[in-house]
Every structure is written in C-alpha cells, then in structure tokens.
Amino acid sequence: MAWTRKILRVNLTEGSCKEEALNMQWANEYLGSRGLASKYLISEIDPKVDPLSPENKMIMATGPLTGTMASTGGRYTVVTKGPLTGAIACSNSGGFFGAEMKFAGWDMIIFEGKSPKPVYLFIENEKAELRDASHLWGKSCWETEETIKSQHQDPQIRISSIGLAGENQVLYACVVNDLHRAAGRSGVGAVMGSKNLKAVAIRGTRGVGNVKDFPAFMKATSDAKKVLHDNAVTGQGLPKYGTQVLMNVINEIGALPTRNHRDVQFEDASKISAEAMHEKRESDGKPHLVTNAACFGCTIACGRISEIDKGHFTVKNSPKYWGASGGLEYEAAWALGAANGVGDLEALQYANLICNEQGMDPISFGATVGAAMELYEMGILTSEMIGIESPFGSAEALAKMVEMTAVGEGFGKELGMGSKRLCTKYGHPELSMSVKGQEFPAYDSRGIQGMGLAYATSNRGACHLRGYTVASEVLGIPVKTDPLTTDGKPELVKAFQDATAVFDSAGICVFTSFAWTLADVQPQIEAACEGDWSMDKLNEVGERIWNMERQFNNAAGFTHKDDNLPPRLTTEPAKTGPAKGLVNGLDKMLPEYYKVRGWTPEGQPTPETVSRLGL
Amino acid sequence: MLRLAGGRDIISEASILFNSTDKRIVSIKIAFKLFASLTDYLPPDRKGNVVSLDIDPATTVAELIRTFRIPEMSAHLVLVNGVYVPPAKRAQTQLADGDELAIWPPIAGG
Numbered sequence: 001m002a003w004t005r006k007i008l009r010v011n012l013t014e015g016s017c018k019e020e021a022l023n024m025q026w027a028n029e030y031l032g033s034r035g036l037a038s039k040y041l042i043s044e045i046d047p048k049v050d051p052l053s054p055e056n057k058m059i060m061a062t063g064p065l066t067g068t069m070a071s072t073g074g075r076y077t078v079v080t081k082g083p084l085t086g087a088i089a090c091s092n093s094g095g096f097f098g099a100e101m102k103f104a105g106w107d108m109i110i111f112e113g114k115s116p117k118p119v120y121l122f123i124e125n126e127k128a129e130l131r132d133a134s135h136l137w138g139k140s141c142w143e144t145e146e147t148i149k150s151q152h153q154d155p156q157i158r159i160s161s162i163g164l165a166g167e168n169q170v171l172y173a174c175v176v177n178d179l180h181r182a183a184g185r186s187g188v189g190a191v192m193g194s195k196n197l198k199a200v201a202i203r204g205t206r207g208v209g210n211v212k213d214f215p216a217f218m219k220a221t222s223d224a225k226k227v228l229h230d231n232a233v234t235g236q237g238l239p240k241y242g243t244q245v246l247m248n249v250i251n252e253i254g255a256l257p258t259r260n261h262r263d264v265q266f267e268d269a270s271k272i273s274a275e276a277m278h279e280k281r282e283s284d285g286k287p288h289l290v291t292n293a294a295c296f297g298c299t300i301a302c303g304r305i306s307e308i309d310k311g312h313f314t315v316k317n318s319p320k321y322w323g324a325s326g327g328l329e330y331e332a333a334w335a336l337g338a339a340n341g342v343g344d345l346e347a348l349q350y351a352n353l354i355c356n357e358q359g360m361d362p363i364s365f366g367a368t369v370g371a372a373m374e375l376y377e378m379g380i381l382t383s384e385m386i387g388i389e390s391p392f393g394s395a396e397a398l399a400k401m402v403e404m405t406a407v408g409e410g411f412g413k414e415l416g417m418g419s420k421r422l423c424t425k426y427g428h429p430e431l432s433m434s435v436k437g438q439e440f441p442a443y444d445s446r447g448i449q450g451m452g453l454a455y456a457t458s459n460r461g462a463c464h465l466r467g468y469t470v471a472s473e474v475l476g477i478p479v480k481t482d483p484l485t486t487d488g489k490p491e492l493v494k495a496f497q498d499a500t501a502v503f504d505s506a507g508i509c510v511f512t513s514f515a516w517t518l519a520d521v522q523p524q525i526e527a528a529c530e531g532d533w534s535m536d537k538l539n540e541v542g543e544r545i546w547n548m549e550r551q552f553n554n555a556a557g558f559t560h561k562d563d564n565l566p567p568r569l570t571t572e573p574a575k576t577g578p579a580k581g582l583v584n585g586l587d588k589m590l591p592e593y594y595k596v597r598g599w600t601p602e603g604q605p606t607p608e609t610v611s612r613l614g615l
Numbered sequence: 616m617l618r619l620a621g622g623r624d625i626i627s628e629a630s631i632l633f634n635s636t637d638k639r640i641v642s643i644k645i646a647f648k649l650f651a652s653l654t655d656y657l658p659p660d661r662k663g664n665v666v667s668l669d670i671d672p673a674t675t676v677a678e679l680i681r682t683f684r685i686p687e688m689s690a691h692l693v694l695v696n697g698v699y700v701p702p703a704k705r706a707q708t709q710l711a712d713g714d715e716l717a718i719w720p721p722i723a724g725g
Contacts, residue, residue, distance in 0.1 A: 232691075232721035241651050243724030248650050248664070252717050253697045275650060275664055302724075330724045468725055475723050476691065480699065514723040578697040 002064035002211050002528035003027055004105050008128055010121060012195050013054060013113030017121070017128040022107050028531050029614065033063035034090050035505035035545040037079040037108060041088070042548060044110075047555035051083040051187075052169060052194040054114035060101065060160070060200065061109075063507020064529050067102030067208045067296075069221045071228055072509035074099045074296025082186035083194075084171045084364065084418050085437040085461040087553045091174065091188045092465070092504055093160075094295030095181030100158035103204025115196040120148065120161075123202045133198040137167065140357045141176040148201045161199035162189045163358035168408035169193050170416035172364035172439075180326025180356045181295065186438060186460050189359045217527035224512075224520050225299050231515035233477070238302040238511065239292050243330035244274035246442070247338075253474060253483065254577020255447025256334065257440065259341045259392045260370035261433050261566075264444045264574045268343025272333050276345055283309050288345060290324045300511060304329060306349055314350035314399045327352040331464075334442035335366025340373055340398055347395035351402040358406035364418055367439035369401050371419040371431050372411075380426050386411045430567050436461035436558065445565065445584040446574040448473050450481075450489035452584035453593055456563045457493065459549035465510060467496040477514055484578060486585040490593035498542035505545060544613040547597075547605050551615065560603030563590060642669040643712035647679070650719045653690075656683050676716060677705040685718065692719040 007020040023040075030036040037059040049055045058080040065073040076098030082089025101109070104125050118133040136144050141163040149155050158178065165173035166189035173189030174182040183189075211217045228234040237245060250256045251269035258266040270276060277289040286307065293303035307324045308315055315321040327333075328349055336348040355362040375381040376390040383389045387410050390397040404412025414422055419432040419439055433440050438461025445452030450469035458466040469492050473483035481488065499518055503510045506525055518538055526533040569584045594601060598609035605615070648665045649657050657666055670679070680690050693700045694717045700708050710716060 232688075233723045237651060237720060237722045238724070241722070245651050245719075245722045246724040248648075248717075249692065249719060249722065252648075252694055252715075253699075270663055275654060464725060470725075471723060474692075475721075477723060480701065482699075511723075511725060 002068055002208060003032065004102065004107050004210070006106055008106050008109045008123070010109060010111050010128070010130070011113050012111060012115040012119065012130070012197060015115070015119075015130050017130065019126075029541070030545060030548075031064065031502065031505040031525075031541050032107065033061045033066070033075065033077045033505045033507050034079065034092065035501060035541065037061035037077055038088060038090060038545065038549060038552075040108070040110060041079050041081070042552045045081065047081075047552055048557065049081060051081045051086065051191060054195070056081050056191060056194075058111045058188065058191050058195065059108060060111075062098050062102045062107055063505055065524060066507030067099040068211065068528060069218065070297065070508055070524050070528075071221065071225045071299040072295065072297060072512050073507055074298065075504075075507050075509055076101060077504065078175050078183040078188040080188055080191045081556070082188065082460065083169070083190045084187040086556060087436050087460055087558060088549050089186035089188055089191075089460055090504075090549075091183035091185050093175070093177055093181050093183040094298070094509060095158075095178030096296045097158040097160050097177035097181075097202065098507065099296040100202045100204045102208055103206050104202050105204065105206050109200070111195060111197060114194065118196050118198050120199040120201060121197070122152075123200070123204070125204060125206055136198045138164070140164065141359050142179060142357050144199050145179060148199060152201070154203060157201050157203045159199055159201045161359070162192050164407050165358045165360040165405070165416070166190055166193035168416065170360055170405060170408070171418045171421075172361040174359050174361050176356060176359045182356070182359070182361075184361045185363065185463065187361075211528050212530050213527045217524065220523035220527045224516060224524055227520055228299050228512060228515050234300045234512065234515040238300050238514070241274040242292065242302050242304045244277060244304065244328060244333055246330045247273035247333060248275065249474065250443060253447055254574060254579045255444045255474075255483070256338050257433070257442065257444040258338045260339065260367075260374040260431065261440075261444060261568050262374070263576065264447055264579060265576050266338040266341070266343070269338060271343045272328075272337045272345050272348060277304070277306065277328070281309055283311055288349070293326075295509070298509065300509070302511060308349045308353070309346045312346040312350070313396075314347055321350065321353050325353055326356055331442050332362035332366070335363045336398065337366075338442075339366050339370040341392035342395050342398050343393070344395040347398055351398055354402045354406050360406060363441055364439045365402065365405060365415070367433055368415050368419040368422060369398060371423050371433065372401070372415060373397070374431055375423070375426055375428065378428075380428070433566055433568070434462055435565065436562055438462045443470055444574070444579075445569055446582050447577060447579035448483045449486050449585055449589075450483070450492055452565055452569065452586050453489055453493045453589040454496070456565055456586055456590065457497075457593060459546070459553055466500060467493045468500070468510070469493055469496055471496075471514065478517065484582060486588045489589050490596045493593060494596050497546050498539065501542040501545040502538050505541070540613065544615065547609065547613055547615055551605060554604060560594075560601070563603060641672070643672050643710070644669055645710050645713070646715040648715065648717040649683075649685075650717065651722055652720050653685060653718055656685050670710065672709070672712075674710055675706055676700055676708045676710065679710070679716065680705065680718070689720045690718050691721040694718075
C-alpha cells in the first residue's frame with residue numbers, strides 16, 4: 001500500500017486541522033490523486049455550488065506512486081469545482097511539492113470553508129497548523145516562497161501558493177509550486193484565493209516506506225525506467241528539445257491555431273520554436289535556453305530553463321527577470337505567441353514569467369488576449385478602452401496586458417474573466433475559442449479531427465491533457481492515424497481519456513505515456529498497492545473516473561449541448577495547409593462517442609453503464 | 616550532384632540527382648526541412664531549419680533521406696506539404712516542383 005492512509009481536513013472557517021483515515025474502499029475503486037480526490041469532492045459538495053463560495057471545497061492530493069521510486073512520481077492534483085467553467089476542475093502539477101506532501105505522511109488535504117483572514121497552512125510531518133499570512137497577502141508566488149523559507153529558516157520546505165491573480169480571483173488563476181510548476185488550468189488558484197488561503201508549506205521527512213512488495217516494486221520501476229531511457233522520445237527528444245519541439249510540426253500540418261483561430265498556420269512559428277530556443281541570439285550571442293530540468297523522480301527531464309534577453313524592451317529596467325527561470329513550454333509559447341500572432345520569443349518568455357510569478361494559466365490568458373485582439377481589430381475594443389493599441393502581433397500589447405491582468409488593473413480586470421465572459425460582454429460570444437468556458441490549448445481541431453471530440457467532451461472544458469489523440473494522429477504514438485478523418489476517433493478518444501485518468505490517478509506524469517502503455521504502469525501499481533491491480537481493473541478504474549466526473553458535470557447543469565465547439569471550428573474551413581477546406585466533424589463523431597461510452601443520446605451514462613462501473 | 620538553390624554543391628555522391636545546370640534533365644526546386652536533432656544533417660551554414668534544393672524531378676522521398684544520410688529510424692515523421700508519408704510509401708513518393716519536405720525524429724510534447 002503506497003497510500004499513507006491519512007487525510008488532513010482543514011476547516012478554514014474554524015481554523016482547525018484534523019486527521020482522518022483514508023477511505024480504503026474508495027482508494028480501491030479510484031486509485032488516488034485525480035480519481036480519489038474527485039470522489040471525495042463529489043461526495044462532499046453540492047454540484048450546483050458557487051465555485052468561489054465557502055461551500056466549495058478544494059483538495060490537494062497525491063497518488064499511490066507519488067514520492068516513490070517510480071519515474072515521474074512527483075505529481076499532485078488540485079481538485080475543486082472550477083470558477084472558469086462551473087465544471088469539475090482537476091489540475092495536475094509536478095515539481096517537488098507532491099512528493100513532500102507524501103513524505104510528511106499525507107495522501108490528501110481537504111480544504112473547506114473560508115478563513116476570516118489570510119492564512120497559510122504549515123505542515124511538518126504530522127503537525128499541521130494554520131498561520132497568519134497577512135504579511136504574505138499582496139506578494140507574488142516567488143516572494144511568498146522566499147519569505148516562508150526565510151521565515152522558517154528552512155530552504156527545503158516545499159510550497160504551493162497563489163500570487164496576485166489568485167488573490168484577485170482571476171478566473172484562470174493557478175496554484176504555483178517550486179517557482180515555476182503549476183496546477184495550471186480551470187482557475188483552481190481563484191478558489192484558493194476565495195478561501196483566503198495564500199499558501200501551503202510542507203516539510204516532510206518520513207519518506208514512503210509502505211510499498212506492498214518492495215523487491216517487486218524496485219524491479220518494476222527499474223524496468224519501466226529502462227523503457228523511458230531507451231525510447232527516442234522520452235530518452236532523447238524531450239530532454240533536449242522539450243515540449244516546444246511541437247511548434248514546427250503542428251504548424252507544418254496546419255493545426256497551429258493562429259490569431260484567435262482565424263488561421264491554422266503561423267508565419268513566425270519557427271521564431272518561437274524549440275529550435276529557435278537553441279539558436280544564439282543576435283543581440284547578445286547567447287541562446288535563449290540555458291538547460292533542461294526535471295521534477296521529482298523524473299528520468300525524462302523535459303522542463304525548460306531559459307534566460308531572457310536582458311536588453312529586451314520588456315525587462316531592460318527589471319533585473320529581477322534577468323536570471324534563468326522556467327519556460328518556455330509549448331503550450332505557453334503557443335498561447336502567448338501564435339494565438340495572438342506575436343512572434344517575439346523574448347516577449348513570450350516575459351509574459352510567461354509574469355504568469356509564473358503571479359500565478360496565471362498562460363493558456364487561458366494568452367487565448368483571452370487573442371480574443372481581445374480580434375475584438376480590437378473589429379473596432380469593438382479601442383486603444384482607449386484597453387490602454388494600448390492592440391492589433392494581432394503586438395508584443396507591446398501582450399506585455400502590457402499581462403502586467404494589467406496579473407495585478408488586476410484597468411482592462412486587466414476584464415481579461416481576467418476569460419475569453420467567454422469577455423466576448424459575451426462585448427456582444428460576440430462566438431469569438432471565444434473555448435469549450436465549457438475554458439480556452440483551447442495549442443491544436444486546431446480542423447487539422448486534428450480527433451482533438452475536436454476530445455475538447456468537446458473533456459470534463460474540465462477544452463483541454464489537451466484529458467485525451468491527447470495528437471500522439472496518435474500526428475506523432476504516431478502508439479500507432480499513426482490520419483488526423484484529417486473522423487473515422488475511428490470516438491474509440492480513440494475514449495481510450496486516451498480512460499488511460500489518462502489512470503496515469504493521473506497513480507501520481508505519475510502523463511508524458512510517460514509517450515513510451516509507456518498501461519502495461520508498463522500496471523506492474524508498478526501492483527507492486528506498490530495492496531489489492532488486485534490487474535490490467536482489466538485499471539481499465540475499469542479509468543472508465544469509472546471518467547464517468548464519475550461526467551455525472552458531476554451533468555448534476556451541475558451541463559448537458560450534451562455543452563459538448564460543443566465554437567462555430568468558427570465547425571463552419572469556417574481552414575484556409576491553408578493539409579486541412580484546407582475542412583471544418584471539424586464533431587457532428588459525425590459525437591453520437592458515436594456516446595454509444596462507445598455507453599451513454600444515452602443526451603450524453604447521460606445509461607443505468608447499465610452506471611451499474612457496470614459501480615457508480 | 617545535389618545543389619543548394621543558387622548553385623553551391625553540398626553533396627556530390629548522389630548520382631541519381633542532377634544539378635540545375637545539367638542540360639539532360641530540368642531540375643525542380645523544393646524546400647527541405649530538418650528539425651530537432653536532424654538539424655545537424657543540414658549544411659553547417661544553414662539559416663534556420665530549411666534549405667532550398669535543386670533536384671531531379673524523379674527524386675523520391677526515400678532517395679533524399681538516403682542522400683542526406685539520415686538514419687532510417689530517425690526519419691520518423693516525414694511530411695510532404697504537411698501530409699504524412701508512411702515508411703512503405705517513401706520509395707514511391709516523388710517530389711514535385713515547389714514541394715516542402717519536412718522530417719522529424721521521434722518526438723512528442725504536450
């Protein structure tokens with residue numbers, strides 16, 4: 001049993017911290033992290049609760065492999081009802097915080113209520129207490145982390161916190177740990193801010209000593225690490241080029257959403273790509289990229305650490321941004337770049353640094369900027385309203401908007417609502433490139449058809465990490481399929497969605513799935529966790545988690561009508577590239593997907609499906 | 616001989632290919648792009664990840680991969696004008712004037 005079997009319940013209204021036993025029956029059915037925390041959340045809150053009210057809860061959870069020898073076993077998840085979407089929110093992060101939570105002896109922390117004043121939770125192994133955070137309120141994630149470590153005279157404390165974006169309840173605020181890793185999507189940081197919870201600081205020294213069969217676990221994790229090492233993607237490509245290697249590929253196949261999805265190819269894609277990050281700059285002769293980086297226990301090390309051009313207009317008077325720091329990863333580079341038509345790599349890194357510093361999801365922020373720029377080009381927004389001329393491609397506008405949004409000033413308050421609310425306010429809801437209120441990531445579903453279905457049915461709104469069919473449709477992992485056809489995509493999307501739920505719930509990184517299948521993960525879980533963890537059971541657990549999340553969203557008021565895409569993607573054909581003339585064929589895929597899922601034509605799990613999965 | 620557009624020789628051993636001044640065969644011009652670790656297979660004074668090539672009209676994708684000595688296993692993602700060419704079709708797929716051939720090793724991201 002790799003679970004610690006202990007939960008910490010923190011009632012912020014009362015100011016209390018209480019230990020509870022983990023529900024082991026639920027652990028047996030939902031594994032951990034995403035699945036298990038979602039089970040707790042759904043069992044404890046009204047699905048129609050206001051996400052930013054004290055009645056909503058927020059859970060930080062590890063999985064059974066978190067903190068263990070399993071490669072990438074450093075993940076933790078923040079689960080809550082999301083303010084951006086009103087759907088279940090489940091954001092996953094790497095770094096070192098998750099493993100530290102496990103080392104302190106906790107599977108999960110459940111936050112409920114709302115503190116009357118700003119507080120932070122300090123955990124030192126079994127001791128847990130809420131402390132005053134009035135001196136931290138108003139500080140960035142970076143300042144908060146530094147202050148807490150300094151205050152406790154312990155640089156090894158691991159911290160998750162919110163910045164000004166979370167305090168101001170930017171609806172896509174994230175929770176940042178270890179300076180530049182984040183539970184990034186769906187606005188989990190806004191929920192934390194609504195509870196007056198500034199940070200969680202943990203020091204754990206207990207290790208993870210409760211693995212079921214340690215020799216078998218050592219063998220299973222060692223075998224699996226060899227698979228990662230020997231695989232060209234996880235052993236070579238990701239460490240050297242990171243996720244950013246996708247920029248040119250996705251552009252080449254005509255699926256790089258550009259200028260708020262007006263176009264599917266970006267003429268400056270090569271300037272903001274992984275290859276460009278390796279090139280020496282003309283200004284100072286140094287490459288943008290400094291090195292790669294790994295999260296706890298990771299043997300892939302895909303993270304990017306870069307150094308911005310000190311002479312760039314964004315930072316020439318701000319030395320605090322001159323040091324090496326996190327980014328750019330592909331999603332951020334796309335959202336801050338191609339989505340707005342900005343081809344200035346340094347400007348993108350500046351915006352990315354602000355997102356890390358103040359805790360904002362760069363995907364939703366960048367996509368919202370793209371929507372604002374389109375409204376500006378249509379003459380609906382003006383430079384007087386925004387505070388700067390904001391045509392597509394303006395690095396100056398991007399820099400100004402990220403500064404305004406992070407601190408909640410001027411037009412930044414409107415950008416902080418996300419693209420759906422912004423576009424609706426100005427009379428053009430159709431220009432929000434989102435599903436269920438959450439903005440798309442970096443793949444245009446006219447050029448990658450399966451992703452349209454994956455976005456439309458994602459339980460947390462548009463997202464690539466719930467069913468990454470790009471792996472198959474573009475990259476040939478595990479097998480190559482045609483990105484331009486809808487044939488076979490319902491089955492493919494379901495398979496990716498269910499398998500990903502298992503990876504997430506185990507406490508490992510989904511990037512291992514570029515080399516591992518569930519058959520590589522199963523022996524690790526089997527050796528770590530008590531009980532039967534066969535392949536059949538893991539497949540069932542993944543499907544159960546997906547259906548449970550769906551049931552919550554249905555109870556929250558979502559229907560099959562919300563499994564939709566903006567009309568731009570279903571009525572405006574791609575203008576260039578291999579998908580030229582194509583729109584997304586969601587109408588062909590969705591009915592078949594419901595059948596494959598065992599759902600009614602209205603998108604409700606049938607009684608047979610509910611019974612089969614024990615929901 | 617294979618030449619960069621503009622006439623500079625880069626590979627001389629490819630007898631199947633002819634330069635643009637050879638009067639026996641009229642050459643065609645393509646854009647040849649190598650990415651990620653394959654960038655090293657481009658000429659050292661390349662600008663970015665693309666070179667313009669003058670090639671024999673009959674040249675296939677597989678021949679060009681061999682000519683540039685790209686290991687077969689590394690030519691994982693092969694796109695002509697953005698469309699994937701599976702391994703079994705690379706020996707038959709002839710390039711046309713104005714085509715863009717782009718190749719990646721096994722990669723992924725997210």
